[in-house]
Amino acid sequence: MTDADLVLVDGEVHTMDPARPRAHGVAFGGGRIVAVGTNAQAEKWAGKTTEVVELGGKVVVPGFIDAHAHLMESASRVGNVDLGGCAPMAAALDVLRAAVPHAGPGEWVVGDDWDESRWPEARYLTCEDLDRASPDVPIAAVRVDRHMASVNSAALGLLKIPLGTRGFDATSAGRPTGVLKEDALEAMWDVVWPSAERLARNFREVATRALSLGITTVHDVVGADEIRAYQIAKAGGALPLRATLMARDRLLPHLAAAGLSRGFGDEWLRLGAVKVFGDGSLGARTAALFQPYKDDPTESGMLIHPPRELRDILAGIHAAGFPSAVHAIGDRAIELVIETIEAVAPEAGPRHRIEHAELLHPEHVERMARNGIIASCQPNFIGQWSRPGGMYEKRLGFERTARNNPYREVLEKGVVLAFGSDGMPYGPMEGIHWAVNAPFGIQGITMDQAVAAYTVGGAFAAFDETDGGTLAVGKRGDAVILSGNAWQEPETIRETHVERTIIAGRVAWRAP
Ligand SMILES: [Zn+2]
Missing domain, CATH: 2.30.40.10 (Urease, subunit C, domain 1)
Structure with a gap:
C-alpha cells in the first residue's frame, strides 16, 4: 500500500x-x-x-461532466468583444465601435453573444446597424445561440456570399440584410476562424474557467481545427481537463476511412459521438416544429437534412462504430431523429443521443427509452428562457413552453439523461439549480437526479461508466x-x- x-x-x-x-x-x-x-x-x-x-x-x-460543450471552439473567442451584457442595441454598437481602432490591418472585429430578446428593439442586428460602428473594418457579431451572425458592409464585401445561398438573408429587392444563418454563416466562419495553434494557445484560459466551475470532463463538439488544437495543447502539457470529442459529421468519412471509432485515444483525449445537425434553434426560429411559431405563424423552422439524407448520415455513423449526437430541438426534428435511429439501429446499445431534445412529446420519450437513446439536455436553458414572457413563451406560447425540457418525465420513463451547458454559459451548478428549481412540474427533478445527470449521465453517454461518473x-x-x-x-x-x-x-x- x-x-x-x-x-x-x-x-x-x-x-x-x-x-x-x-x-x-x-x-x-x-x-x-x-x-x-x-x-x-x-x-x-x-x-x-x-x-x-x-x-x-x-x-x-x-467531477462534473459537461456533456455538450464547445470548449475548444470557445477558445476562438478569447480576445473577441463580449456583447452579452449589452442592452439596448446601441450599447452593443458602442462596444463594437470602441474595438474597431484595436483591429490590426486585415483583422476583423468579432463580437459574441448579442441577444435581441434583451433589447427594447427586439430585432436582429443588421448590416446597416453595424455600418454605424464601422463602415470599413469588417465586423461580425454572433448571436448568443451561435446559429446566426450579423455582419457589416465591409464584411459582406470580403465574404462575397452568392445571393440564394442557404441562410443568406436578403430584402425582397435582393439586398443582403447582413444576417447570416446556416450555409451563409459557415462561409463566414471559414474566413474568421483562428488557426489551430492560436486555439491551443487560448485553450488554457477557457480550460481554467471550466475547472473553476468544477468541470473535469467535456464532451466537446469539434471540427478538424479543434481536434488539431487539442493535440497541440496536450503535447504542450496544456490539457488540464479531459475531453471526449464529438467530431462534426463532415469528418466522418475521414475517421471511418482511417479505421477510427469511438473510444480511440486515452483517458484525457478520445473520440466520442459524431455530431449532426437535425434542425436550428428556437431563438432564430429555425428549430423544426409541427405547429408554427407563436410569434411568426408563417414559420415552423427547418430540417437541416431531408429524411433520406439524415438516414444515410446516421447509418454511416452507426456502421463506423460511433454513436450519433443529433442536434434536435423542435418536436418535428426530434421525431424524425428518433424514427431514423430506430431504422438504422433497431437494437438498444449504441447509445445514440439527441442533443437538446427540448420539445419532447410523451411518445418521443417512450420511444427513446425503448431504443436506449440518450437525452443530452441543457438545464441552463430553463433559467435563460423559461421565465414568464421569456424567449420560450414568445416563440412557443405557454402550452408548449410548459412541455419543454421535461426532465422529470425523461427520467420517469427510463431515458438516460446527460446534462451539459452548450456553453451558454458554462456552469454545472447553474444548470442543476434550474433543473431542481424548474418552473413546470414536468421539468423539476431532485438534487441527486440533477447531479447524477451532470456526472453519471455523461459518463454513460461516453461508455465511460466503469471509469468515471x-x-x-x-x-x-x-x-x-x-x-x-x-x-x-x-x-x-x-x-x-x-x-x-x-x-x-x-x-x-x-x-x-
Ligand atoms: Zn451545441
Whole structure:
C-alpha cells in the first residue's frame, strides 16, 4: 500500500454511487480513487507526502461532466468583444465601435453573444446597424445561440456570399440584410476562424474557467481545427481537463476511412459521438416544429437534412462504430431523429443521443427509452428562457413552453439523461439549480437526479461508466469540493461555488 497523494476527510461526500451514496472520506492515489468511506478508511492511506484536506462538513461530488460543450471552439473567442451584457442595441454598437481602432490591418472585429430578446428593439442586428460602428473594418457579431451572425458592409464585401445561398438573408429587392444563418454563416466562419495553434494557445484560459466551475470532463463538439488544437495543447502539457470529442459529421468519412471509432485515444483525449445537425434553434426560429411559431405563424423552422439524407448520415455513423449526437430541438426534428435511429439501429446499445431534445412529446420519450437513446439536455436553458414572457413563451406560447425540457418525465420513463451547458454559459451548478428549481412540474427533478445527470449521465453517454461518473474505489480521481450545502438549501444552488477541483487525484484548481 503506497501513500495516497490526496486525502479528504470530514466531508459530506455525495458519491453518486448507488452502492454507497454517502461517505466522509476519500483517498486518491496514482490518479485514481483508492478509498471512499469513513474518515478512518481514507486516513489510513495518508503518509508523509500526502496532502490531507479537512473539509469541516463541506460537500464533495464527482467531477462534473459537461456533456455538450464547445470548449475548444470557445477558445476562438478569447480576445473577441463580449456583447452579452449589452442592452439596448446601441450599447452593443458602442462596444463594437470602441474595438474597431484595436483591429490590426486585415483583422476583423468579432463580437459574441448579442441577444435581441434583451433589447427594447427586439430585432436582429443588421448590416446597416453595424455600418454605424464601422463602415470599413469588417465586423461580425454572433448571436448568443451561435446559429446566426450579423455582419457589416465591409464584411459582406470580403465574404462575397452568392445571393440564394442557404441562410443568406436578403430584402425582397435582393439586398443582403447582413444576417447570416446556416450555409451563409459557415462561409463566414471559414474566413474568421483562428488557426489551430492560436486555439491551443487560448485553450488554457477557457480550460481554467471550466475547472473553476468544477468541470473535469467535456464532451466537446469539434471540427478538424479543434481536434488539431487539442493535440497541440496536450503535447504542450496544456490539457488540464479531459475531453471526449464529438467530431462534426463532415469528418466522418475521414475517421471511418482511417479505421477510427469511438473510444480511440486515452483517458484525457478520445473520440466520442459524431455530431449532426437535425434542425436550428428556437431563438432564430429555425428549430423544426409541427405547429408554427407563436410569434411568426408563417414559420415552423427547418430540417437541416431531408429524411433520406439524415438516414444515410446516421447509418454511416452507426456502421463506423460511433454513436450519433443529433442536434434536435423542435418536436418535428426530434421525431424524425428518433424514427431514423430506430431504422438504422433497431437494437438498444449504441447509445445514440439527441442533443437538446427540448420539445419532447410523451411518445418521443417512450420511444427513446425503448431504443436506449440518450437525452443530452441543457438545464441552463430553463433559467435563460423559461421565465414568464421569456424567449420560450414568445416563440412557443405557454402550452408548449410548459412541455419543454421535461426532465422529470425523461427520467420517469427510463431515458438516460446527460446534462451539459452548450456553453451558454458554462456552469454545472447553474444548470442543476434550474433543473431542481424548474418552473413546470414536468421539468423539476431532485438534487441527486440533477447531479447524477451532470456526472453519471455523461459518463454513460461516453461508455465511460466503469471509469468515471461516480466516486468509487478504482475510478478516476475526479472530484469537486463545493461551498455551502445545495442539498439542504435548494433555492440557493446557483450561489454555490467551487472551492477546489480535483483531477486525477490532484488539486487542479482552487478558489483564490
Ligand atoms: Zn451545441
